[in-house]
Amino acid sequence: MVRLAKLGEFGLIDLLNKNMLYDPEKVIAGIGDDAAVLKPPGTKWQLLTTDMMMENIHFRLDWSQYYQVGYKALAVNISDVAAMGGYPSHAVVSVGIPEETRVEDIEELYRGLKEMACRFKVNLVGGDTVKSPGPLVINIALMGEVEEGRAVFRSGAKPGDLIYTTGFLGTSAAGLYILSHNGDYPVELKEKVIRSHLLPEPRVAAARILSELEGVTALDDNSDGLAAELREICRASSAGCLIREKSLPVLPEVEQLACLTGRNTLDWIMDGGEDYELLFTLRPERQEYIENALGKEGILYKAIGIITHSSEGMVLEKEDGAKETILLQGYSHF
Amino acid sequence: MVRLAKLGEFGLIDLLNKNMLYDPEKVIAGIGDDAAVLKPPGTKWQLLTTDMMMENIHFRLDWSQYYQVGYKALAVNISDVAAMGGYPSHAVVSVGIPEETRVEDIEELYRGLKEMACRFKVNLVGGDTVKSPGPLVINIALMGEVEEGRAVFRSGAKPGDLIYTTGFLGTSAAGLYILSHNGDYPVELKEKVIRSHLLPEPRVAAARILSELEGVTALDDNSDGLAAELREICRASSAGCLIREKSLPVLPEVEQLACLTGRNTLDWIMDGGEDYELLFTLRPERQEYIENALGKEGILYKAIGIITHSSEGMVLEKEDGAKETILLQGYSHF
Structure with a gap:
């Protein structure tokens, strides 16, 4: 069992970055510099959404496995992009981690994230890993795409629909x-x-x-x-x-x-x-x-x-x- | 003095969304739907970065005013975009707020954020507001732009430079x-x-x-x-x-x-x-x-x-x- 304190922040980042694959048609540079560099989407419109999931508010670790927390954190963002009629493209992931968390648990959280990312072709191009003095916090910001003029808003419903x-x-x-x-x-x-x-x-x-x-x-x-x-x-x-x-x-x-x-x-x-x-x-x-x-x-x-x-x-x-x-x-x- | 519990989540979102201005050349729809809808940047490359700031790790409320916390949270993300040679364009902001926080304090946090956003022409197009059972947490994901081929990486230095x-x-x-x-x-x-x-x-x-x-x-x-x-x-x-x-x-x-x-x-x-x-x-x-x-x-x-x-x-x-x-x-x- 390895505690995060032993591995350090840079060791953790290296570990999570392992085997990360990007779509070369979309990503010029992913994790590893100050910001990810992305190719523009042509004429497509872009979508941007974010969700913060907080331990003991949105999930409890006695009911949820770390794998499930990671999976769901990305799933709910993908759902927001879908709700505009689009599909997801790129995500950045921030995790606030209580000091005594086991490295294995954070690897599991990332396994859930990466599985969801693979299924829905999301490029995980960056993130931030910080210590939390309180709960586990995971924040995802997700970009998506939709064909020009094809976004579906909440505002178009008419009587009789x-x-x-x-x-x-x-x-x-x-x-x-x-x-x-x-x-x-x-x-x-x-x-x-x-x-x-x-x-x-x-x-x-x-x-x-x-x-x-x-x-x-x-x-x-x-x-x-x-x-x-x-x-x-x-x-x-x-x-x-x-x-x-x-x-x-x-x-x-x-x-x-x-x-x-x-x-x-x-x-x-x-x-x-x-x-x-x-x-x-x-x-x-x-x-x-x-x-x-x-x-x-x-x-x-x-x-x-x-x-x-x-x-x-x-x-x-x-x-x-x-x-x-x-x-x-x-x-x-x- | 108004506590958040009295105002509720939707009241808070309405309050923060007040007077929000977007660049109509770039933003098709900002806050208010499942995701923001953005115009594509033409041939420009895009940048994406995120930073999580955690109370008592990155800042302390006995040294920092809420205004300063908001200002700095966006400033450090803008710095990451600058460090690629680019300029910022759009941001989404998540805030995890302890229950007993005063509404005035969160307004101050957003005042700092909005001031930074105005100065650097950042469109604040979305966010998430959740309760924190522990520290104040603020996460920003920031998009930026840089001319095609003009991003400056960390990797190009040669002996003699x-x-x-x-x-x-x-x-x-x-x-x-x-x-x-x-x-x-x-x-x-x-x-x-x-x-x-x-x-x-x-x-x-x-x-x-x-x-x-x-x-x-x-x-x-x-x-x-x-x-x-x-x-x-x-x-x-x-x-x-x-x-x-x-x-x-x-x-x-x-x-x-x-x-x-x-x-x-x-x-x-x-x-x-x-x-x-x-x-x-x-x-x-x-x-x-x-x-x-x-x-x-x-x-x-x-x-x-x-x-x-x-x-x-x-x-x-x-x-x-x-x-x-x-x-x-x-x-x-x-």
């Missing part, structure tokens, strides 16, 4: 609930929801299709819970929405765990967040094209409601037909 | 010493060195001149102390160096403070770091052009030594003519 989500909702929140509450739940129920929480899958392939598809008017990733993301789209688009509870896609495992734990799947969907599915709106006359675009590629999607006028607010139609206002209870720091 | 620095060395380390040791030192001595430590000035103007000047073979910023930066250039260039102690530029205030505190200016220069001056090498036949390039613009610079063969190692010629090996005692995390 259909609201869709990819995949299933509430899965990650169910996983977090299981991780954070003791209880003897069946493995076949737990496995998928815990995986969804710890190793989320950014929906780049779906996002790329949606950025090419005419009539997609708004796009967002479902990172903060459905209620918060609907509010983002409605606010940016000066619109309201009507969501049908019976249309919300939920895994049977999540339904069963809600039943076993006495929780409510609707709360997990609305306020849980971290599903990293794509929420998008589509002009109604383009409805017939969506199956050919997404379904044919094996991408799950579901219409969950409709954009309305802003004066109508954000409304949930319950299974019994009753209507209620969608309130924001999603996670907020501070 | 002259070694130069801009400005003065050891100033920031003297400032840190005064901040961290009690003592009744004259204000006229303290002021400049403390300012140098808390509000460093990135040398973008000098860097831009050097990236245009033929014969500049290596460039670095002096962030980790002269010994560490010489090692970076020598390692990357497979070279050695000879530095003349009597040529090292030191402010008279620093000399006097060294005398008063019983410290050694050479230690401050070699191991102190954070001067953010530029260290560069120049082909000897281009010596006569440097005065016209830098001196004419009012930029201070000084020849401090010469690049040698790697077999000669890194050598310091003392004032009495004796030679000694330059050892690395610079700051290392862990």
Whole structure:
């Protein structure tokens, strides 16, 4: 077991830099100088996003392996790039490391990062490694690309547009609930929801299709819970929405765990967040094209409601037909 | 006095986003969507760097105002872009904030950031604001640009090249010493060195001149102390160096403070770091052009030594003519 103090900062950087590969079409110089040097993307627009993940706020090391922390830290940034209709290109990674951390653990964190980077063709071109007097902190800044004029914003939704989500909702929140509450739940129920929480899958392939598809008017990733993301789209688009509870896609495992734990799947969907599915709106006359675009590629999607006028607010139609206002209870720091 | 808990995360983001201006030639969409959308830089190469600043490791709030923390966090990133010969373009800022922090303090931090951003034409296009269960953490990722083929690496120095620095060395380390040791030192001595430590000035103007000047073979910023930066250039260039102690530029205030505190200016220069001056090498036949390039613009610079063969190692010629090996005692995390 090697403690970081023994290896030193430069030893750590050398270790992490080992076997780092770059796309020579994109990277002139990666790690090793004051800044990375990148080739310009031609006429493509560029995307830039950043996320900070803080121990005991965003993850806990008694629930998450270091590998998973690294994997997820990059995954959530890739999801932000996907949510603009783009694909990722380059990342820089800063890690604040408590002094007594084992070198093996940081290698594991980087193994998760590098695996995600390889899968999504992200060049890890730089970073910073510092000591933390408190929690483990990992910050990633990610660049991405999208064809000129093809970025999909939150602001284009119009009354009458259909609201869709990819995949299933509430899965990650169910996983977090299981991780954070003791209880003897069946493995076949737990496995998928815990995986969804710890190793989320950014929906780049779906996002790329949606950025090419005419009539997609708004796009967002479902990172903060459905209620918060609907509010983002409605606010940016000066619109309201009507969501049908019976249309919300939920895994049977999540339904069963809600039943076993006495929780409510609707709360997990609305306020849980971290599903990293794509929420998008589509002009109604383009409805017939969506199956050919997404379904044919094996991408799950579901219409969950409709954009309305802003004066109508954000409304949930319950299974019994009753209507209620969608309130924001999603996670907020501070 | 408003605590963050009262304002909430979204209130904080709205507050910080207020009056944010972007260069419309470069930014299609800034803060407010999943990622910023940027126009491509034509044929220019792009630079990307990141730095994490951690409370009680890189700064202390009993010595630094929040304004200074924000200012310096961006300044050190700009210095990294300058050290490649480039100029900064876009930044994303993540802040991990202890729960009991006052909103006014975070506004002050952003005031320092925005002031630096305005001065150096940096578009602050995104960020992340999270709760910290420990120290205040600020991470910046900065993009920059440099004309195609004009980036200056650390790796181009050849034996016979002259070694130069801009400005003065050891100033920031003297400032840190005064901040961290009690003592009744004259204000006229303290002021400049403390300012140098808390509000460093990135040398973008000098860097831009050097990236245009033929014969500049290596460039670095002096962030980790002269010994560490010489090692970076020598390692990357497979070279050695000879530095003349009597040529090292030191402010008279620093000399006097060294005398008063019983410290050694050479230690401050070699191991102190954070001067953010530029260290560069120049082909000897281009010596006569440097005065016209830098001196004419009012930029201070000084020849401090010469690049040698790697077999000669890194050598310091003392004032009495004796030679000694330059050892690395610079700051290392862990």
